[in-house]
Amino acid sequence: MxxxxxxxxxxxxxxxxxxxxxxxxxxxxxxxxxxxxxxxxxxxxxxxxxxxxxxxxxxxxxxxxxxxxxPKTPVSRLFFLLGFSLDPARAWRDSREGAVDTGAYDDVVPALAHAVERQIDAALRQGVLQGYREVEESALVVRGRLREAEQIRRHFGRTPPVEIAYDAYTADTAENRILRAATERLLRLPGVPGPVRRRLAHQRVRLADALPLIRGQELPRWQPSRLNSRYQPALRLAEAVLRGTSPEHRPAGSDPLAVDGFLLDMNRLFEDFVTVALREALKEHGLTARLQDPHHLDTAGLVRMRPDLVVRTGDGRTPLAVVDAKYKVEKADGLLNADLYQALAYATVLGLPEAHLVYAAGRQPERFHEVRGTTAGPDGRGVRLYQHSLDLSREPGQLLSALKEIAGRLTAATPHP
Incomplete structure (x- = not known):
């Protein structure tokens, strides 16, 4: 053996x-x-x-x-970052770690499986959501609308059978298909605890009327509405599961994985959390923020650049500040030169007096470097490159407060005259 x-x-x-x-x-x-x-x-x-x-x-x-x-970050904090990024409005109102319930598990996969199962259970507590879905099929009797073109193409106009289309009230909706797919995917992951696995199997039975997703197809689309509001937290988490585990449901052209499992990219997770949190905080100041705002470094438009977040006036026309999130630790000398060069390029192209870098760790909460040979305002000072540190070991409320302070610093920035 x-x-x-x-x-x-x-x-x-x-x-x-x-x-x-x-x-x-x-x-x-x-x-x-x-x-x-x-x-x-x-x-x-x-x-x-x-x-x-x-x-x-x-x-x-x-x-x-x-x-x-x-992860270096506690699992409960990691899922707070994930939950906030997926549903910032809800998480901003309730900054407790329980926004994504990870139970007593301190490993990523068990905590994820527990969190998804709890969200699905809450979504199905009032029953399985049903809705209307257009069905096209061959039948012996006419129901709904006759598909004349298909009738001629397939049967040369003879009846029966007849090609029909009708709206069916069913549990086979996009929302239920996504929840079923996430449940089945979690059941195949390594390291899911037995009690959680049994509860997931029970949720799969409750969602049996939803058809399984076809391998190779993109995830079905759903629209937030009053009717599916109880499903929305579970749907956002389920989509994160499927995008992090299932190469067969990724858009065409993406590279397939040779392994099976679930992975979270901490670089992307930290970037999403920082930019989404700052965007929400800036709304309180009447400002807008664009994520991954596309620009070009050169006048010919050959060198592309996409800052993580560009703060703009309420009408979205004038840039006020630029932010880039970096999930990395400062070097021994406290400087990351390549990041500073990148921030300076952003400030130069956007015509801003300062740029901001937000790190996941650092020795100082804030420091800045004034660039020689630049003049960024009437006071004669040069362009300033700010480095902010965000300690992910802090409590969720403290993290949000720190980001609100950075947002307040961004609102004080003024563009070139």
Whole structure:
């Protein structure tokens, strides 16, 4: 009997770990891009050196072990960031960590499975949502509308059968299909605890009237409304599950993964949280904010640039400030030169007297660098590049307060005259 392969546990941005791994599994991990590096260990035959980067979660390698990547940030805080990014209006009203219930689990996949199951259970508490959906089929009797073109093409005008289209009141809606797909996906993930797995199986039975998603197709679209308001928290979390686990439901052209599992990119998660939180805070000052605002560095329009967030006046015409979020720790000297060069380019193109960088950690809550050879205002001072630090170990309310302070600093910025 073959002995089970032990799991491989890595730490986000931690040191490389030498693990016994077959050539096929090692190559699959290296090609997937989920790790910062995966190379054969030159000192030990049959071993690979694995080093995690910004992605956290768990993946199952083909013919190899389950690789678990633990985050530096507490799991409860990580899911607060995720919950806020998915539904900022709700999270801003209630900044408790319970906005996404992760239970007592301190690993990403168990906490995710628990959170999704609890949200689905809350959504279905008043019954399975039903709605009207257009159905096209062949039938022996006429119901609804006759599809004349299809009748002629398929049956040369003869009846029966007849090609018809009608609106059916059914539980097979886009919302229920998404929830069922997320449930089934979580049941296939490694590391889901037994009690959570049993509850997920129960939710799948409740959603049995919804058809399963077809492999290779994009996720069905749904529109927020009063009727599906109780579904919306579960839907947003379910979509995050499917986008983080299912390459078969990604848009055409995206690279397929060679492994199976769930991963969260902390770089993207931190960027989403910072920009969404700042956008919501700036609304209180009557300002607008554009995320990933496209611009060009050169006059010919050949070099593209997309700042994470550009603050604009209420009418959206005049830029007031620019922000870029960086999920990285400062170097020993406290400076990240490439980030400063990037921020200066943003300020120059937008004609702003200052630019702001927000980091996930740092030695000082705020510092700035005044750029030599620049004049950004009537006072004669040069362009200033601000670096802000956001300590993710702080409580959710403290994180939001810190971002509100940064938002207040942004409102004081003035563009070039």
């Amino acid at each position: 073959t002995a089970p392969v032990p799991d491989v546990v890595l730490r986000e941005y931690g040191p490389a770990v030498s693990v016994p791994l077959g050539a096929a599994a090692g190559r699959a991990l290296a090609a997937s891009g989920i790790l910062q590096s995966a190379t054969p260990d030159p000192a030990r035959d049959g071993h690979w050196l694995l080093r995690a980067g910004s992605r956290v979660g768990a993946v199952r390698t083909p013919g190899g072990p389950v690789v678990r990547i633990t």
